Amino acid sequence: MNAIRSLKGVGEKAEQLFHKLGVETVEELLHYYPRDYEIYDPPEEIGSLVITKIVAVEGVIERTPTAKKIKNLQVVTTSIRDATGSIPVTWYNMVFLQKVLRGGTRCVLRGRLVFKGMQFTLEQPQIFMLADYDALIHVMQPVYTLTKGLSNHAVRKAVSQALEKVEVCQRREYLPADVREKYELAEYNFAIRQIHFPKDMDSFVTARKRLVFEEFFLFLLAIRRLKEANEITRNAYPMEGSEETERFLKSLPFQLTKAQERVWREIQHDLRGEKAMNRLIQGDVGSGKTILAVLALLEVANHGCQGAMMAPTEVLAKQHYESITTWFREYGIEKKVVLLTGSMTAKEKKLACESIASHTSDIIIGTHALIQEKVVYDRLALVITDEQHRFGVNQRELLAEKGEEAVHILVMSATPIPRTLAIILYGDLDISVVDELPANRVPIKNCVVNTSYRPQAYRFIEKEAARGHQIYVICPMVEESESMEAENVEDYADRLRTELSDGITIGVLHGKMRPQQKNSIMEAFEKNEIQVLVSTTVVEVGVNVPNATVMMVENAERFGLAQLHQLRGRVGRGKEQSYCIFVSSTDKKETMERLKILNSSNDGFYIANEDLRLRGPGDLLGIRQSGSMEFSIGDIFSDAAILTDAAEAVSLLAAKDVGLEMEEHAELSRYLKEYMEKRLDRLNL
Ligand code: ADP
Numbered sequence: 181m182n183a184i185r186s187l188k189g190v191g192e193k194a195e196q197l198f199h200k201l202g203v204e205t206v207e208e209l210l211h212y213y214p215r216d217y218e219i220y221d222p223p224e225e226i227g228s229l230v231i232t233k234i235v236a237v238e239g240v241i242e243r244t245p246t247a248k249k250i251k252n253l254q255v256v257t258t259s260i261r262d263a264t265g266s267i268p269v270t271w272y273n274m275v276f277l278q279k280v281l282r283g284g285t286r287c288v289l290r291g292r293l294v295f296k297g298m299q300f301t302l303e304q305p306q307i308f309m310l311a312d313y314d315a316l317i318h319v320m321q322p323v324y325t326l327t328k329g330l331s332n333h334a335v336r337k338a339v340s341q342a343l344e345k346v347e348v349c350q351r352r353e354y355l356p357a358d359v360r361e362k363y364e365l366a367e368y369n370f371a372i373r374q375i376h377f378p379k380d381m382d383s384f385v386t387a388r389k390r391l392v393f394e395e396f397f398l399f400l401l402a403i404r405r406l407k408e409a410n411e412i413t414r415n416a417y418p419m420e421g422s423e424e425t426e427r428f429l430k431s432l433p434f435q436l437t438k439a440q441e442r443v444w445r446e447i448q449h450d451l452r453g454e455k456a457m458n459r460l461i462q463g464d465v466g467s468g469k470t471i472l473a474v475l476a477l478l479e480v481a482n483h484g485c486q487g488a489m490m491a492p493t494e495v496l497a498k499q500h501y502e503s504i505t506t507w508f509r510e511y512g513i514e515k516k517v518v519l520l521t522g523s524m525t526a527k528e529k530k531l532a533c534e535s536i537a538s539h540t541s542d543i544i545i546g547t548h549a550l551i552q553e554k555v556v557y558d559r560l561a562l563v564i565t566d567e568q569h570r571f572g573v574n575q576r577e578l579l580a581e582k583g584e585e586a587v588h589i590l591v592m593s594a595t596p597i598p599r600t601l602a603i604i605l606y607g608d609l610d611i612s613v614v615d616e617l618p619a620n621r622v623p624i625k626n627c628v629v630n631t632s633y634r635p636q637a638y639r640f641i642e643k644e645a646a647r648g649h650q651i652y653v654i655c656p657m658v659e660e661s662e663s664m665e666a667e668n669v670e671d672y673a674d675r676l677r678t679e680l681s682d683g684i685t686i687g688v689l690h691g692k693m694r695p696q697q698k699n700s701i702m703e704a705f706e707k708n709e710i711q712v713l714v715s716t717t718v719v720e721v722g723v724n725v726p727n728a729t730v731m732m733v734e735n736a737e738r739f740g741l742a743q744l745h746q747l748r749g750r751v752g753r754g755k756e757q758s759y760c761i762f763v764s765s766t767d768k769k770e771t772m773e774r775l776k777i778l779n780s781s782n783d784g785f786y787i788a789n790e791d792l793r794l795r796g797p798g799d800l801l802g803i804r805q806s807g808s809m810e811f812s813i814g815d816i817f818s819d820a821a822i823l824t825d826a827a828e829a830v831s832l833l834a835a836k837d838v839g840l841e842m843e844e845h846a847e848l849s850r851y852l853k854e855y856m857e858k859r860l861d862r863l864n865l
């Protein structure tokens with residue numbers, strides 16, 4: 181394996197930044213696929229600019245830029261002129277431009293055209309020399325997910341060097357020839373080159389298909405290997421229903437929906453049965469999965485055993501802990517519940533671990549700490565993972581291994597995948613579906629708008645905040661990157677601070693913050709100390725703040741509808757009317773129509789299917805349908821047909837050579853081993 185450092189131009193500093201992205205070797209860099217492609221259009225005439233979008237213009241900078249401080253922003257302005265007209269240009273926090281960009285310079289500016297104060301302005305454009313821009317026109321340029329300090333240009337350069345290297349050592353094809361032929365898959369070296377630098381749309385589609393297939397194929401081979409290792413286990417803790425659980429169920433302030441009742445019966449049936457439970461509960465956001473988990477935990481506790489529930493974030497774990505303890509307190513249930521998370525102090529952790537080991541605690545709620553810390557359980561009979569799609573494949577196994585005997589396993593997921601796909605992906609689990617929402621919900625009001633609606637949206641946000649309600653604003657990315665099309669959290673929050681009235685507190689939340697920081701922001705939001713939370717999609721997972729009534733999503737066109745639907749699930753959780761504002765930064769008719777599907781239904785499953793029906797393969801660029809079940813290139817929704825093919829190919833292969841011992845599978849066998857060691861754990865399913 182070649183370290184990334186062996187590439188020309190990748191020094192120590194760049195190496196560390198690549199490590200942050202999870203890229204350590206040249207090989208891994210090649211599998212670091214673009215998240216999108218940019219197509220640079222030729223410059224447009226300034227006089228004919230009419231709609232707000234990303235544009236390029238070519239002209240002369242009219243005067244050396246000047247900077248002015250507005251609140252806490254440095255605003256740099258100038259204007260650019262061509263034969264047809266002139267347009268103002270604005271940059272934020274880029275004071276150095278005063279020194280480098282002189283009046284009279286001829287160049288191309290490419291940025292977002294916005295309509296402000298009754299005129300068009302070009303915002304935050306990138307600056308190109310004419311010849312440089314010419315070279316970019318019409319080529320699909322890869323856009324990578326970046327980290328601060330590493331530019332898209334640097335990643336592009338490293339990738340093109342890596343591609344030269346691979347061609348030197350000619351990586352051998354590892355997909356069996358008959359598989360490639362049957363499913364019409366491109367050859368490896370072609371695919372890997374074309375995914376980074378596609379010659380045209382056709383080559384991109386062909387390359388992508390091969391890589392998606394390969395990814396699903398390896399994944400399915402890997403889980404098959406893992407499954408062979410775990411044979412079916414007998415039920416070591418058979419349990420008949422208990423009176424206290426019945427009493428708890430009766431004291432709840434609501435009745436279970438029909439769907440919840442059915443799933444609860446399935447769980448009880450498993451707890452009594454011959455085999456240990458191995459069940460997936462699938463249910464849309466807000467369908468009420470938590471209560472089912474609580475019933476199962478209580479049942480286990482009533483039989484003198486321990487039950488543990490693992491959630492993907494600290495915020496969610498705490499929230500579960502609080503709802504359970506509140507319920508138990510109100511209904512006189514005397515079971516002891518304990519919380520264990522990574523950000524607790526050493527002393528708190530020690531106390532929690534002691535109460536688990538001595539069986540003072542019956543129910544344990546926590547994060548990854550449940551498997552990371554040295555926790556010893558006593559008669560652990562049930563493990564639950566909430567939001568399973570946020571965990572690595574092996575993590576639920578690790579939790580299950582904490583039991584002395586085979587434990588009951590329950591996993592919960594809100595990803596609305598079709599049953600056929602669920603069977604492929606979770607082949608080792610029985611599946612229950614909570615396909616009904618509680619009846620008392622006030623339907624959410626939605627609107628799909630373009631960016632010119634922002635001022636109205638901000639006034640609406642102020643109004644809701646004045647009524648004591650809270651607001652989420654979602655942006656797709658964390659930091660400024662070379663591709664300016666996406667709003668990013670930090671800058672957006674700065675801008676909101678200038679746009680919204682002063683009494684409103686704005687907080688920022690994103691995945692790159694430390695857990696402690698995230699917790700304190702989330703806690704402040706729960707306590708209504710923050711009214712407007714500007715966030716990436718990290719809030720998508722399970723968060724429950726019923727006082728939040730507005731969900732505004734910027735660059736909605738970048739998200740799959742299934743993911744937008746998950747985001748929408750963060751509001752409409754209380755008694756108040758809630759609203760979703762989906763802001764699209766393009767006015768394209770197809771995009772608007774696609775987004776409007778969200779208006780027509782509240783059923784995540786229907787929405788995901790409609791989305792697919794409307795889109796063709798070229799539309800896959802940069803849009804992830806599932807948003808959360810993250811393969812590195814494949815998308816279980818939009819690539820469902822490839823997933824089905826890969827599953828078939830795996831069965832055929834297993835029938836022929838289950839141990840991959842034949843000579844012709846040697847390369848595959850070696851590659852699978854590498855995949856299971858290095859890449860499987862990074863996958864969230
Ligand atoms: P999810 O399935 O997304 O995890 P939750 O379990 O968080 O959903 O439930 C969402 C909200 O609905 C919670 O406040 C919960 O108490 C409430 N809830 C659950 N079941 C019912 C029901 N049958 N009737 C009314 N409200 C319910």
Ligand code: MG
Pocket residue numbers: 469470566722
């Ligand atoms: Mg939940």
